[in-house]
Amino acid sequence: MGVTIQSSAFEKRRARRARLATLAQVALAALLALAAVLLITWLSERRGFRARFDLTRSAENTLDPVSVSVIEKLPVEIAIDVFFRGADPPLSGEVAKAQNRMRKLLRRAADESGGRIVIEDHDLSNVARLPARAQARMGELKITALEPGGMLVVSAGTRRELVRLRPDIADLDPGQPGGPGVHYQPPRTVSFRGEEALMSALLKVSLATTKKVVFTQGHGEPDLVSVDHYGLSLLKGELEGDGFEVVTWDGARAGPLPADCDVLVVLGPEQVLTSAESADVRKFVDAGGRLIAAPGVRPLAGEGSLAALLADYGVRLLARGVVAYPLPATAGGAPHYGLEECGDLAIGFEGMPALNPITEPLRRSGRRVLMRGAHVLERAESDGATPVSVRDLLRSPEDSWHELPLPGTEDRFDWKPENDSERGRFLVALQASFSPRAKPPERANDDGRSRPESRIVVIGSKDSFQNYLLPSNRDFILNCFNWAGSREYRVKVSKTNPEARRIDVKSEGSLARVTWIALFGLPLISAVLGIATVWRRNRR
Amino acid sequence: MRGVFAIYRREMAGLFFGPLAWAVLALAFCLNGYLFVLYLKSQAGDVDVAVRLALGESWAFWMLLILVPPLLTMRMISEESRSGILEFLLTAPISDAAVVTGKFLAATSFMAILWASVFLYAAVTASLGVSVDPGVLIGGYTGAVLASALFTAVGLLASSLTNTPVLSAFAAVLANLAIVIAPLLSNLADDPVVRRAIRHIDVIDHHSNSFLLGVFDTAYALFFVAWTALVLFLTVRALETRRWA
Known part of the structure; x- marks a missing residue:
């Protein structure tokens, strides 16, 4: 009896031990499986193990190749703190949309970076009581x-860059409230530049160097800080926003050209440069410098003039007259002549060369470049020993003519072509490049991206840079600066808003068809099939 | 593989030869249809946004995902265990993994049929001259099916842990709710490392930041596949424990 009880207890203990052992095995297997899942998901997010396919029609979820390249080359880990907050009506809806788009964009950038971009989205839903973490980061x-809409802060170590929702990321129009005699205009997103703003900030905090753009002053050039129609304040802001350092240089007062100049800009001089300035500019360009130039209203000729300077580099500037073209007809009528607007050029893809780093992105996106009072440019034999490669950038629309001033006047035109006027496409912007004629100076801050090449961009009209035309020409102008500054990796076009596909919900017929099929058709089919199945089963 | 197919066929027949599946389908189609029309109206007719909302950008989608899979899976193992059919299955010449996989595929197929209603909606809007972006449609649908697979697997696991179908459905709903809601609580955590870690297991985030945008990202797809596989593995283990319990 005693032996039986002992044996039974032993069996029980053995069974319990066996169950515990099996349980431990299962638990261990589950833990190992969990570890395997964590490892697989971690590995799947690593670069090289990951593939991404944008299935959308317009590839709207794909970062620009330039942006991908910038992210791939990030030398340091980047932290992005998102401090988005709401805005008051009427912009609240548009602000929320822009924030949503930006969050998605940030996520794509982070995914692309393989862990080198870390995003922290702070909850600012209650601005009066910010979470401790958000307060701490804001302090750091x-x-x-925080302005309405909020901002991003892109930081790497001690370097940081603020990217505001307005105006850096999105340009929002509050619209117009309706009222007696006032047509209601809803708020809208004019443009979304999130990707560009983000890349610019990434470059600023991650690159050790900033390109310096020097504008000549003191010869009647437009004012760099003036906010009026003809000022250049917008251009200055855009360049600084794109990571350039912008300064002015008045040779007569400040002495020689700054040695750390990367891009020299001679924009609309109405007086000649002094001989010292001319010599400085030539020395700079000959030694691999970059020049962007545009003639003034009445281009001068002779020693120290822009025309004389450009002639050395294979560019002839026709000093008299501007390019004009007939104002397009409306409703099938004849094109208009004799109007001042004939001097306003809108150059579309037909006037831009393909596969050119400056114009190709504009061609692809159907952008136009606006010019007013553009002067004709031509290729010329360069004076130097080094051959200069001159390429077209912009040609005026078909059927343009070269409008010359009325006899006895400097700048009055009748905007009517003479019978024997040459008609066609005139060159109004070009680019030139050549091997440096002198040894480039050693640069302490050279980031290795510069090529030993002198580059020149000549635009036939300074107006294209001025405040009143810059919003339309922004991408073209920035592309010119980025090409001139050897920042081809920055040459791009800001994305427009994705196209919305809508059905007319106000039309009874459209909505009724959707409602009928979605709400009744499909459920009814399921119900009928279900009843039929049950009925057949019961009959058997 | 033949075992998986046999179980799959049996489960599909069980689903569609009974009234429950049709009733669930009719109700779900009705709700989906009503919501789709509502989304269209609220989004001023934007068909892409309406499809996104129908396939994961709205709470209604996640509520369906929390509730429907447990209803489908609650009987699959627990009911069969109670009625003794499971013993026949487990003693049949097919592996436990094949039993679980077949049942899982059947329930996931049902969910795939449920979400396929958006293709019909897209066809209707296309007949009105406005076609949905194919990327959004295919991507959103793929993500919805992958997310459904995960929730279905959780339902099966719950079903394998108890002999009471209602209890299994209740447990699965709670588990699904936890999967959806837990990452949202990450905002309460002040530590960025904790928040980042939680985000790595955020199902909504993984669905809405890739598939719903019209993107097929292997990392996001693997996230769903790997977690689903883990839950199915646990289900197989749970089934195995019945042999020695």
Whole structure:
């Protein structure tokens, strides 16, 4: 009896041990499986193990190749703190949409970076009681106030860059409230530049160097800080926003051209440069410098003039007259002549060369470049020993003519072509490049991207850079600066808003068809099939 | 593989020869259809956004995903265990993994049929001259099916842990709810490392930041596949424990 009880207890203990052992095995297997899942998901997010296919029609979820290249080359880990907050009506909806788009864009950038971009999205839904973490980060990043809409802070170590929702990321139009005699205009997103703003910030905080753009002053050039129609304040802002350092240079007062100049800009001089300035500019360009130039209203000729300077580099500037073309007809009528608007050029893809780093992105996106009072440019034999490669950038629309001033006047035109006027496409912007004629100076801050090449961009009209035309020409002008500054990796076009596909919900017929099929058709079919199945089963 | 197919066929027949599946389908189609029309109206007729909302950008989608898979899976193992059919299955010459996989595929197929209603909606809008972006449609549908697979697997696991179908459905709903809601609570965590870690297992985030945008990203697809595989593995183990319990 005693032996039986002992044996039974032993069996029980053995069975319990066996169950515990099996349980431990299962638990261990589950833990190992969990570890395997974590490893697989971690590995799948690594670069090289990951493939991404944008299935959308317009590839709207794909970062620009230039942006991908910027992210791939990030030398340091980047932290992006998102401090988005709401805005008051009427912009609240548009602000929320822009924030949503930006969040998705940030996610794509982070996915692309393989872990080198870390995003922290702070909850600012209650601005009066910010979470401790958000407050701490704001303190670390030295942010004292948050504007409606909020901002991103891109930082790498001690370097940081603020990217505001307005105007850096999105350009929002509050519209117009309706009222007696006032047509209601809803708020809208004019443009979304999130990708560009983000890349610019990434470059600023991650690259050790900033290209310096020097504008000549003191010869009647447009004012760089003036906010009026003809000023250049917008251009200055755009260049600084794109990562350039912008300064002015008045040779007569400040002495020689700054040695750290990367791009020299001679924009609309109405007086000749002094001989010292001319010599400085030539020395700079000959030694691999970059020049962007545009003639003034009445281009001068002779020693120290822009025309004389450009002639050395294979560019002839026709000093008199401007390019004009007939104002397009409306409703099938004849084109208009004799109007001042004939001097306003709108150059579309027909006037831009393909596969050119400056114009190709514009061609692809159907952008136009606007010019007013553009002067004709031509290729010329360069004076130097080094051959200069001159390429077209912009040609005026078909059927243009070269409008010359009325006899006895400097700048009055009748905007009517003479019978024997040459008609066609005139060259109004070009680019030139050549091997440096002198040894380039050693640059302490050279980031290795520069090529030993002198580059020149000549635009036939300074107006294209001025405040009143810059919003239309922004991408073209920035592309010119980026090409001139050897930043081809920055040459691009800001994306427009994705196209919305809508059905007319106000039309009773359209909505009724959708409603009928979605709400009744499909459920009814399921119900009928179900009843039929049950009925057949019961009959058997 | 033949075992998987046999179980799959049996489960599909079980689903579609009974009234429950049709009733669930009719109700779900009705709700989906009503919501789709509502989304169209609220989004001023934007068909892409309406499809996104129908396939994961709205709470209604996630509520369906929390509730429907447990209803489908609650009987699959627990009911069969109670009625003794499971013993026949487990003693049949097919592996436990094949049993679980067949049942899982059947339930996931049902969910795939449920979400396929958006293709019909897209066809209707296309007949009105406005076609949905194919990327959004295919991507959103793929993501919806992958997410459904995960929730279905959770339902099967719950079903394998108890002999009471209602209890299994209740447990699965709770588990699904936890999967959806837990990452949202990450905002309460102040530690960025914790928040980042939680985001790595955020199902909604993985669905809405790739598939719903019209993107097929292997990392996001693998996320769903790997977690689903883990839950199915646990289900197989749970089934195995019945042999020695």
